[in-house]
Amino acid sequence: MISVGKILFFPILFLLTLVYRILFFLDRSFKKERDLPSSITISVGNFSVGGTGKTPFTLHLAKLLHFNFPNIPIVILSRGYGSSGTGIRRVTENSSPSEVGDEPLLLKKNLPFAEIYVGRNRYDSYLQFRSENKIQNDQKVFTLLDDGFQHHTLNRDLDLVLLDCTKLSKKEFLLPLGLLRESYASVSRANFLVASKFSEEYEGLLSKWINKYKPSRTLRFRFSPKVLVPLSSGSSETSVAELTGKSVFSFAGLGNPGSFYSSLKEQNPSELKTKSYPDHYSYTKEDLTQISEKASNQDYIICTEKDGVKISSLIGTDKNFSKWFYLRLETVLENESELISSVRSFI
Incomplete structure (x- = not known):
């Protein structure tokens, strides 16, 4: 749904939306992708800006991986949105939320078995993680890319994208008209659609969405x-x-x-x-x-x-x-x- 202010400035915002789409396409097309060495890389992201349940899902996923594969180390790489720190930061339970970000700190407090690193360059963060934790070159690790669906510089083995079921009845628009970073059609890139905040009341709307956009596989996530x-x-x-x-x-x-x-x-x-x-x-x-x-x-x-x-x-x-x-x-x-x-x- 578009606010009154956005309706008044619709022509300008529409042009800015076109510019955003072009820049996004160029970024995705021309950035050279890199592999994280000895990593099973899993991206956890979403279509829109904020509020989809990504942090609870990342917590659930990390615990699930640790339970099924207890001998494989886990690292979560985040950009630390909203933090004031610079460079690569290793998150500890005593870290300051202003220095590393609220979500990375929340993840660390709930995942003592996992390492959390914050930094703009996730490739360098990953190398520092391996170095500081003295992980042998041939040792596989699970790397979770927090908010990684629109991150185009790293290859991933699995792409998981969250859809907020509470917004299925609303018409969504791309930035800056709406809150979508990219259209729902981009679900074709994902290995799994995660229907977040799911309950039976949303099943009908979710089925229509699935029939329209045809994700490869769908997982329903409740909390x-x-x-x-x-x-x-x-x-x-x-x-x-x-x-x-x-x-x-x-x-x-x-x-x-x-x-x-x-x-x-x-x-x-x-x-x-x-x-x-x-x-x-x-x-x-x-x-x-x-x-x-x-x-x-x-x-x-x-x-x-x-x-x-x-x-x-x-x-x-x-x-x-x-x-x-x-x-x-x-x-x-x-x-x-x-x-x-x-x-x-x-x-």
Whole structure:
């Protein structure tokens, strides 16, 4: 759906969309692709800008690979969007979200068995990963290219692209008119379409989409609320069932926070207030003070896990934040054996 502002400037935006398509085509056509040595390279990306569930899926995929192939090292290469750091950075659990980015830090905190590297040049990041971890030249590793579907400089063995099922009923346009980086027809490049945020209510729309664009194979990816994790170290985890009949203030810095708010609404709180921030928003202590004032009468204050990794460092052990939590999700990938079978063919 196009906003009123975009309708007013439609002629200019339409021309800019044509320029964007031409530049994208040239970038894809003339960039020389390189192979990562001794790597099983898997790209995880999406069609649009932000909010498709890419981070929860990357977490699920990494855990799936580690479970099935425990002896093969895993590295995730990210550009660290929204971070202020420069050069190649190895992400640790103690890294600053402003230095490495919120999503890479979230990945590391949940994947202690995997290495996460951030840098604009992913080829150089990969070589530094092998060097720093003293990995022998003939040792195969799994390399996950975070947000890699439009990354044209590296060859990949598998391309996975996510489709946000909550947006299937909406007409989407290419940048800058809309949020699409490229048309849905580009699914022909992908080995798997991952139907993200899937539930039965979207099956009809998804089937129509599949019939129109004909992806090679489709995997349905679900996630649901699991538990509330305290942001203050003095509190304990709480079941999401505790939200029933309680008043909740929720906030999120996501590209598409609608499904997050819906998942909280499904717990039947007596009241649900929401506040949205820009994607990858860097929170300040002033922001937390404002939220506390707005939610002073609420039973719970809840954010996403991605927001939580940034906010927890500001809160520390402050007991005044005892009702602040982030929502941890449980994820399910249907027919994941198909994906594992494809991965196995490269080993």
